[in-house]
Amino acid sequence: MTVGSDLSQIVRSDTVSPSENFRQWRAGLASLFEAAPLDGAVETFRADLHCLNLGSFLIGMSKASPQVFCRDRSLVSAVGVDHLLIQLYVSGECEFKVDGSQSRGGTGDIVCFDLSRPMSSQAGDLETISLVVPRQLVRLPRRAFDAVHGAVLDGATTLGVLLREHLLSMAKVAPRLGAHDGKLVTEAAAALISAGLSAAVSGPAASESELIGSGLQSIQSFIERNLTDEALSPETIMRHFGLSRSVLYRTFEPLGGVADYIRDRRLDRAFLQLASIGKGRGGVSRLAYTNGFASEAAFSRAFRQRFGMNPREAILESDRRAAGKSHAQDNWMQAWLRGLSATGSR
Known part of the structure; x- marks a missing residue:
């Protein structure tokens, strides 16, 4: 079942058939990825998703069956955004390919994808907390932005633990956030994400001047x-x-x-x-x-x-x-991505 409003969308697996569950899941993610069950068997598919639009960023909590995901150049151009997707792998692991290089993230790791660039991935049973943030919120030099696509912050490092715990807390309180609280949470998240991505692409010993x-x-x-x-x-x-x-x-x-x-x-x-x-x-x-x-x-x-x-x-x-996307009534993600701003509020 899909339950939705202008600020919240929920996909549930316990009230619909696996095929309908997959249709709703695929439609909800259509502006981020083309998704397909890993083994091609829709009849065993299960996915649960709760997404919230907080104006200056999007947050989503999901748990899903093994899948493959693809964001190719035609999808990048059709959606036309350059936000960053930050994903905490709460449990499970994912292998992905960006810029011709293969990498992976496991339980506790935080991975960043640049939505202005193509990627593909393959995941087993995976539970995630995901943020979509305008790149203007993330304070990195252009040189570092060139390297964040596919960057992995090790969840065992000090910054990895701090960012992981912050994302877990955000997921708990996000449904209750108002405009003022949302702005404060955005500022705190932006600072931690900036520090975490700096460490992921430059190493923990990178100097401030770098x-x-x-x-x-x-x-x-x-x-x-x-x-x-x-x-x-x-x-x-x-x-x-x-x-x-x-x-x-x-x-x-x-x-x-x-x-x-x-x-x-x-x-x-x-x-x-x-x-x-x-x-x-x-x-x-x-x-x-x-x-x-x-x-x-x-x-x-x-x-x-x-x-x-x-x-x-x-x-x-x-x-x-x-x-093709404009004809899909449940493609709420497209409007959310287009409306996302670095200074937005609920």
Whole structure:
């Protein structure tokens, strides 16, 4: 049975058939993952889910049968969000693949997935507490954000224990939170999540300057603010920060070079806008020029090189996926994800 409101959704396995239980579960998660029973046998499927929309973040408590999950590029573009999904594995384990690398999380571990990037996973019987948070709530430098997708915080570490206990407590009190309390809980959770993810991607011995004070972070923030400006280039960065060409290039060498970094950030931004651009005439041009490219041709070449398809094909695929989701009456997650904000309240 599905019980729902604007702020709360519940999927229960004890009042419906396994096939109906799976249909409701799959529909509820459709904007996060494509889900399927691990053995393909829907007749033995069981899943329970309680999700709450607290304005500035979403929290969900779930317990489910073994499954496989997939979030591919077409789903990423159809949903068009770049929030972070933080999952505590209360019990069970999950193997997952991100950026071509295989990893796993077990009981007590906390795992982060970037919803602007593809992933796939396979889980046994799994109980989780999950948070979806806008990335603006998480205080990390851009360099660290590039590494959080698939990052695992060991549940046995000091920060792992602190964050685990905080998430367990949040799950208990979340149904009773009001607007003022929700804001305070959000601030506390954001601080712990930021510290936990910093440790997961940088190691516990990372210095404060590495995490929040680097010159690279300042330059990356400048780039993010100016991605739509066609004039953004290594030269404008050098002038703004008073850097020599050799210093700037050496700073971005670990990220593949400053010019490639700017281009890839523009392309990633354009990819997340596919669902909102529409398939009418001029869509590709709008994507190109609103993301700082000098011409539609240059944008199309770079887009195909990065994503393996041209922008028009990607727009059509995104539109197809989005249209399919809009017809599902119980796809409440899509509206919740789109409405999530770093300053929201109930």
